Amino acid sequence: MNSKRDRYLIIGAVIAVLLIAFVGCAAIRNDEPPGGEGTTENSSPPADPVTYTVASVEGKRVKSSNCVIARVRVTNNRSSSIEGKYTNFPSPFTLLNANGEKIRSIKEYLRLKESISPGQTGSGSITFCAAGITRGSKVTLYHDGKKWKATVPKPKPKPKPRPTVEAPRLPPKSGAGGGGGGNGGGGGAYPGYTEPRCYEPGGKVWHPC
Structure with missing residues (x-):
């Protein structure tokens, strides 16, 4: 009789322990953030260090190179200011020639008109120069799902030499x-x-x- 009673007491104690453990786990889960541990579904992806808004595009002869120049608004998402001229910078641009082929081996230069503090926007220009850009050719610049067309000016024709006009000869003065x-x-x-x-x-x- 006593052994049967002891068994019931043991079973009751086990059930109580399990119940306490279940309640504790439920409380811990309620304290976790929605979506599970380490989940950040509502957070936006990090912004690019520098972003651009193109205002205008033109073809131009720069020194001895044929180039495309984009006037841009530059937003600085970095933690430090940017200023001056850069030859190594994030450049999400694509240049295509008149046949729709990508122009390669492009030299790019970013020039800022003023110092741009973190989180601020300023003016600047990006110059694209390449051997694949010929004088008189039409080029298309792609950025952020938009496109701009530009034509590199043809060389101006050389002026024709003016005909030489001889001065009329005057008769010699008589004595x-x-x-x-x-x-x-x-x-x-x-x-x-x-x-x-x-x-x-x-x-x-x-x-x-």
């Missing part, structure tokens, strides 16, 4: 003789003389003054 040379009076002849003349009375014979 200026004294008006009264036939009179044998004091004027005489002075070939090539162009300086002031002094005339004798009567106004026919002259001589250098």
